[in-house]
Amino acid sequence: MSAVQTGAATLAGDQDQRRPVLELKNIHVRHSIKGLSLFGKETVFALTGANLSVSAGETVGIVGESGCGKSTLAKAIVGLQKPSDGEIYFNGASLWDMSADRRRTEFGRNVGMIFQDPSTALNRRLAIRRILRDPLDVHGIGDGASRDRRVRELMNLVGLPESAADALPTQLSGGQRQRVAIGRALALGPSLLVADEPTSALDVSVRAQILNLLLKLQKEMNLAMIFISHDIQTVRRMSDRIATMYLGRIVEEVPSALTPEGVAHPYTKALLSATPSILDEINPISLEGPVPSAVRPPSGCPFRTRCWKASSECAQEMPPVSVLSQEPLHTLRCFHPVNSGDASAPTPSI
């Protein structure tokens, strides 16, 4: 049990493990930007109707290429980006219907975020002890002595030596800095943790340590976790379920344990084939052309311009969500799913 009483009474969640900690319903995020032409502004469709839920003790991985909307989704989940449309529910309460004060205090205490680059995410002028204590000070948790105890507890939790307490972030290694960032995200005892590419700025040699730490903490604390990466193999390892994103949309949600033959969306299949594990046979599916612009997304299914199975139907409308399996959840937005008997789809190895 933590040395400091953390978490909020009403948003901290109940014991009902079946109710999702987080639910996204038809989330859209549009950015208005200065247009390239003389005709003024243009709209970036960063998220287009994202639906997602995650429960206590569950990790949902988000995967997709650069620019598909992963970070926008993360920012929307933690309240840093207000959706243009749609609803976000946290333990059943609508995030944007609650008062700004409640969002900052109760919601803020229950959600932790880990960013990609700990060098920029941590205040370089503050000692580690101050960085870890800061959330407790801001939220007025406990007294001075209990906050200090909590800092020691957090350092122990994330595997930092006591000697690191007085160091500045610049005096630590990249891996140690990310441990600090994880400790800070967990300081208030959140029920939801969002990790946005938490190892992509780190040396390959320490990535596995940080991933193992996250896995361990997520299990020990029964956290609901959103784990974001462009690397589907890392996402598979970390998650119970994978949500594949393409140009602002979640196009498939698939259990991580599923074999490649069970994956149904051509894009998920292509991602799997592009990152085979070292021991497996490499049989890549190469996608033609670049990812289309989020300012002018293709009509219908946005993946159709690179999809080897696309038909004229795909240009007409975005395929609706079909639920291939409820338990475990497998959803799909595709008119022409790939499957094991499909000769036109190369079978990747993973």
Ligand SMILES: Nc1ncnc2c1ncn2[C@@H]1O[C@H](COP(=O)(O)OP(=O)(O)OP(=O)(O)O)[C@@H](O)[C@H]1O
């Ligand atoms: N503040 C903003 N203003 C305008 N456009 C934005 C803004 N933030 C994101 N975008 C655009 O929204 C789309 C989604 O961006 P986002 O950063 O969410 O993608 P991503 O999948 O996280 O990419 P990466 O892996 O490169 O970080 C991109 O086209 C991006 O250029």
